Amino acid sequence: MTAAPEARTPGDETAALKARIAAEPALILDDRELMQALIAAGAPQGRNVVDLRGALVGRLESRLDQLSRTHRSVIAAAYENLAGVSQVHRATLALLDAESFEAVLAALLDETPAIIAVDAARLCIEVDDDGSDPAAGLPSALAERVVALPEGGVAAYVALGDAPEREGVWLRPTPPEAELLYGDEAGRLGSEALIALDLGDGRVGVVAFAAEDARRFSPDHGVDLVVFLGGVISRVLRRRLP
Incomplete structure (x- = not known):
């Protein structure tokens, strides 16, 4: 005789969901639709929403810093390349003269x-x-x-x-x-x-x-x-x- 599946209460499901989010916060933080829904919920939803907002802001700031560093590196490389081209052009003219x-x-x-x-x-x-x-x-x-x-x-x-x-x-x-x-x-x-x-x-x-x-x-x-x-x-x- 097959045993009946153990019944799960709403409390059990909530605890399991919390544990999953705590273990893998990126599931929410990397999901644009979920984050938009949480932010739209506003402050009246309590401290948890505010905490998630803070985590999102922190992640966005980190990504912005990374993009800024990449941007500066690209600009520096472009200027260096332009300087190199100018130097080679001047050397070429000196040789041709x-x-x-x-x-x-x-x-x-x-x-x-x-x-x-x-x-x-x-x-x-x-x-x-x-x-x-x-x-x-x-x-x-x-x-x-x-x-x-x-x-x-x-x-x-x-x-x-x-x-x-x-x-x-x-x-x-x-x-x-x-x-x-x-x-x-x-x-x-x-x-x-x-x-x-x-x-x-x-x-x-x-x-x-x-x-x-x-x-x-x-x-x-x-x-x-x-x-x-x-x-x-x-x-x-x-x-x-x-």
């Missing part, structure tokens, strides 16, 4: 670092075994920042560390071997951007921009502007390289 190889190097190694706010720049070009020097005839202030590398030297340097290559760009902390490019300056430099150059006629090169700030160039940063600048540098150098 150069009318000789020496002028290109001055724009690349002096003006561009100042414009994009980095602390060091190097142009690295692989040379043949015949001892040709891409910096021959240049003023010493420029020549010392044009680095002649042996065949395979560019690939060997960019392979240092574990930063990924993205569209011919590496953004990373400066490796212990950074002295190969920056000489005595290497010790104060914390991060670098390496940009592969298409110099034509089988010539291999890379331009390196380095900053003292270790967070200036990071693998998780975007590379669109850096890729664009690299394209400009490659085109200008192809026309001016001796």
Whole structure:
């Protein structure tokens, strides 16, 4: 014989409902229709409605704070991006205005670092075994920042560390071997951007921009502007390289 189901009183159902709400208040707080109904009920319904109103206000304030923080982050990122675009445009104009190889190097190694706010720049070009020097005839202030590398030297340097290559760009902390490019300056430099150059006629090169700030160039940063600048540098150098 099947036992009859135990009868539940209205008091039992009320207690069960209270327990469920206490355990999962989000059932009400996240339900717009329920909250509107409770708020519309007004203060005469007693303290419980007021408490729920307070909880709702607290939750809305929390969400508003989160939205405000997100909004500020988006605005800051937009301004930073606009500043970056402006810097790259100015550097591009400086490079395009150069009318000789020496002028290109001055724009690349002096003006561009100042414009994009980095602390060091190097142009690295692989040379043949015949001892040709891409910096021959240049003023010493420029020549010392044009680095002649042996065949395979560019690939060997960019392979240092574990930063990924993205569209011919590496953004990373400066490796212990950074002295190969920056000489005595290497010790104060914390991060670098390496940009592969298409110099034509089988010539291999890379331009390196380095900053003292270790967070200036990071693998998780975007590379669109850096890729664009690299394209400009490659085109200008192809026309001016001796």
